[in-house]
Amino acid sequence: MKSIFIFLVTIILCFLFQRYIELWWIFALPTFIIHAIIAKKGHFAFLQGFFAIFVLWLGYAWWLNQAGDQIISLKMGQLILGDLPHQLLLLATGFIGGLMGGFVALCGKQFGLIIRKKNKKSSFHYN
Amino acid sequence: MGDTPALGELFDPFNGIWQQQVDELSETKKPIVGTKQPVQILYDSMLIPHVYANNEQDLFWAQGYITAKHRLWQMEFQTHAAAGRISEILGAKEGVLNYDREKRRKGMVFGAKRALAKMREHTQINDYMNAYTAGVNAYITSLQKKDLPIEYKLLGYEPEPWTALKSALLLMYMADDLSGYEVDAQNNMLIQKLGKEMFDFLFPDRSPQGIDPVIPVGTKWDFEAQPMPEADTAYWRANNLTQVEATRWYTNQYKLGSNNWAISGKKSKSGKPILANDPHLKMSLPALWFVMHLKSPNINVLGATLPGALGVIIGFNEQISWGVTNAYWDVKDWYKITFKDNRRKEYLHDGKWLKTQMVLDTIRIRGAQPFIDTLIYTHHGPISYDRNFKPTNNHYNQALKWLAHELNLEQLTFIKINQANHYDDFVGALKYYSCPAQNFAFASIQGDIAFWVNGKMPLKWTEQGKFILDGNNPKHDWQGFVPATHNPHVLNPPREFVSSANQHSVAEDYPYYLYFNKVEYYRNRMINELLDSNQVFSVEDIMTMQQNSTSLKAREFIPYLLTKLDSLPPLKSKHKKIIQLLENWDYNYTKDSRAATVFDIMWNQLYASIWEQLRSEADYIPSAFHTIYLIKEFDGLSSEHQKMFPNFEKMDNLIADALQVTEDSINKLSEDALPWKKANPTLVQHLARLAPFSLDSVQVDGHPDCINAIGKQHGPSWRMVVTFDDEQAIGYGIYPGGQSGNPFSPYYSNWVTRWANGQYLPLRLYSKEEIQSQIISSATINPNAL
Numbered sequence: 001m002k003s004i005f006i007f008l009v010t011i012i013l014c015f016l017f018q019r020y021i022e023l024w025w026i027f028a029l030p031t032f033i034i035h036a037i038i039a040k041k042g043h044f045a046f047l048q049g050f051f052a053i054f055v056l057w058l059g060y061a062w063w064l065n066q067a068g069d070q071i072i073s074l075k076m077g078q079l080i081l082g083d084l085p086h087q088l089l090l091l092a093t094g095f096i097g098g099l100m101g102g103f104v105a106l107c108g109k110q111f112g113l114i115i116r117k118k119n120k121k122s123s124f125h126y127n
Numbered sequence: 128m129g130d131t132p133a134l135g136e137l138f139d140p141f142n143g144i145w146q147q148q149v150d151e152l153s154e155t156k157k158p159i160v161g162t163k164q165p166v167q168i169l170y171d172s173m174l175i176p177h178v179y180a181n182n183e184q185d186l187f188w189a190q191g192y193i194t195a196k197h198r199l200w201q202m203e204f205q206t207h208a209a210a211g212r213i214s215e216i217l218g219a220k221e222g223v224l225n226y227d228r229e230k231r232r233k234g235m236v237f238g239a240k241r242a243l244a245k246m247r248e249h250t251q252i253n254d255y256m257n258a259y260t261a262g263v264n265a266y267i268t269s270l271q272k273k274d275l276p277i278e279y280k281l282l283g284y285e286p287e288p289w290t291a292l293k294s295a296l297l298l299m300y301m302a303d304d305l306s307g308y309e310v311d312a313q314n315n316m317l318i319q320k321l322g323k324e325m326f327d328f329l330f331p332d333r334s335p336q337g338i339d340p341v342i343p344v345g346t347k348w349d350f351e352a353q354p355m356p357e358a359d360t361a362y363w364r365a366n367n368l369t370q371v372e373a374t375r376w377y378t379n380q381y382k383l384g385s386n387n388w389a390i391s392g393k394k395s396k397s398g399k400p401i402l403a404n405d406p407h408l409k410m411s412l413p414a415l416w417f418v419m420h421l422k423s424p425n426i427n428v429l430g431a432t433l434p435g436a437l438g439v440i441i442g443f444n445e446q447i448s449w450g451v452t453n454a455y456w457d458v459k460d461w462y463k464i465t466f467k468d469n470r471r472k473e474y475l476h477d478g479k480w481l482k483t484q485m486v487l488d489t490i491r492i493r494g495a496q497p498f499i500d501t502l503i504y505t506h507h508g509p510i511s512y513d514r515n516f517k518p519t520n521n522h523y524n525q526a527l528k529w530l531a532h533e534l535n536l537e538q539l540t541f542i543k544i545n546q547a548n549h550y551d552d553f554v555g556a557l558k559y560y561s562c563p564a565q566n567f568a569f570a571s572i573q574g575d576i577a578f579w580v581n582g583k584m585p586l587k588w589t590e591q592g593k594f595i596l597d598g599n600n601p602k603h604d605w606q607g608f609v610p611a612t613h614n615p616h617v618l619n620p621p622r623e624f625v626s627s628a629n630q631h632s633v634a635e636d637y638p639y640y641l642y643f644n645k646v647e648y649y650r651n652r653m654i655n656e657l658l659d660s661n662q663v664f665s666v667e668d669i670m671t672m673q674q675n676s677t678s679l680k681a682r683e684f685i686p687y688l689l690t691k692l693d694s695l696p697p698l699k700s701k702h703k704k705i706i707q708l709l710e711n712w713d714y715n716y717t718k719d720s721r722a723a724t725v726f727d728i729m730w731n732q733l734y735a736s737i738w739e740q741l742r743s744e745a746d747y748i749p750s751a752f753h754t755i756y757l758i759k760e761f762d763g764l765s766s767e768h769q770k771m772f773p774n775f776e777k778m779d780n781l782i783a784d785a786l787q788v789t790e791d792s793i794n795k796l797s798e799d800a801l802p803w804k805k806a807n808p809t810l811v812q813h814l815a816r817l818a819p820f821s822l823d824s825v826q827v828d829g830h831p832d833c834i835n836a837i838g839k840q841h842g843p844s845w846r847m848v849v850t851f852d853d854e855q856a857i858g859y860g861i862y863p864g865g866q867s868g869n870p871f872s873p874y875y876s877n878w879v880t881r882w883a884n885g886q887y888l889p890l891r892l893y894s895k896e897e898i899q900s901q902i903i904s905s906a907t908i909n910p911n912a913l
Binding site: 061065072079 | 133134135136138139140141142143144145146147271272273281817818819820870871
């Protein structure tokens, strides 16, 4: 349950950030922070980040593409993929976003673990 | 950033390619502000904007804004190309760098800056230019990243602010397109090789068969001509050009042409004049032209605009209509320069050493160190070719004197024509125009038809500038200009029509020397043949005439060929199929004609083989028209002339070979690949040559020799027919493209099929009330918020 919750929160926050901030990589910020906060050993940060951004990018691209009768995937597919099926462009979009999301989530998790370790160490020191 | 933009940026669904489906019909969410008074823009069902403004400055502000809204990438890209700035976009590529250097070295930016300085001096034009610029920039600043045209995203860059210099660069772009072609080096090399007599025989200034000039033979000149300057004869002997120079400095062969004509009320069914124009420029997507209706207290004009330029370039207002074709005047000359020494600080002129001006020119290159070129200017103009650029063993330094460096107030000409009420207004507007020289056809509601071959004409002695000139000899400098009122013109000629199709401007009795870099011999005679009849034309007849695909070349050559074959029975029986097709052909390049395909293959083969040697030596050969004359007249030529062309002695063999090649080629084609539309499809290509944004097999009637002059990539880039009722002009027009520059828009190429089928769109000077039922979208521009 918790991982579904994190997955949804990541998608929603990333959507809002991307919608209002004109930087293509801005999804990295919420993804990183979320995974840094909830970081613990054994959680599949990469997969979580991957699927969140995969779904967000593919879903939004699909929605925009449908709204325009698929003309974008048809023409851009021809330009980028040549004779391959044009729907692959949607998959590629999801995959590219997902890959970056996965790595950012992983980095966030590792960062979170290091910070917590440090904090633990420092609390030992003070006790 | 390398050659490709970052994938993440490109695919990001929030800002990247997926955002491209902009709905052109939706009203802008943010209010548009910037004009002095409110401006209303109403789009009709064809996405033609009708702009209603309360003053002219607001009108041009809105023109800038609306043009940018639909054509931003194109207008910026074209001006980048004109300025030699493509390396900034495409990065380090040798071909691209050479393209940029050549543009700069021939003074494109130099000319644009001078033109801009002229325009700045004219208060009215200056104000209009500033308003247009502000309009474009208001649109650019309103853009979010996601709204950028797709080309910016794919090439990974962003638009920069528009400037008045860019508008001047666009005028240079057109001047280069239409007056940038010359054959001086080829002429010089060939005349050295062949001698004057033989050169003139092969490349006569006027065909010995006679010409049918734009201004009808017999027109009386209504001016006292100035004396011609003293000539320098055989000056070409001083040069020693080789094939290397002649071909290296060769500007690509023009593929452009255009038609325009106007008939008086006496020749039209309605009793009102009809005007027609179709400029055959390169057909691209986004299209070269953008149709607009501009209305303000002093202007009410509709027609084809050029994105980046103010006003309408080809169109009509309530009282008059006008159209243009290219005049091909030679206004681009080369001067051989002698430097004092290697430092190139001084050059020889009239026995004295004059100082050069040296400018370091920085070409920015994306992802690489800038390239710094040394540009040297003389009083003639910039040195284009020297030891640093396309050098040759002879160490030529070639300075360019080009009228495009002396643009005048062309922009004012068009704005004044846009407002002209009658012939006198029209003529008054022409005097501000310098380059490229154009054939202006005119018709008015008052019933006048007229024609002006108009441009600034250098006052030259006979053959001045036909070959490479001597930069030292002051006699070789341009000796001033012909007064604008002496430009060839005619008003209401007795034949009741005026016309042009890139042929000679004038007959031999014109008192000034004019050299034409290229002249057309077929379309103009076909137009005149059709108009010079007893027929009375309707608007539909004139439209049909614009699609006329009869080839005079075929009509004048095939009967000769068939007669000739009668005397060669073995050939005749060997190529029965070809001969039968040609015998039954009506000389029309219609879509389904198989004979057209056969003739085209056969003629191209024969033409190439006749001049095989000349082509390999100079890549410059006599025209098809002159070639056919020589073939037909061969027996009557002097033996001197005959001997010069061993190929002609073997004419029968050449014909046999051409037939064989044709036979072989068509045998390779399947039966359904033989019709003309399949053998010769037309390509309407995206400006960045991206295949999915191009149309690669538009099937059409026509051939460059016909009135319907459609070639592989050039053709009627705008077709317009205008007539009048009792109150105002009524227009029809179409171009192979669409109003939108967005490849994903339904309005991007939606006119192409209609254009290919010879259909037109109605063009009306609607008032705000009249247009109401047709509005599909609208926008309002408001004054700056208080």
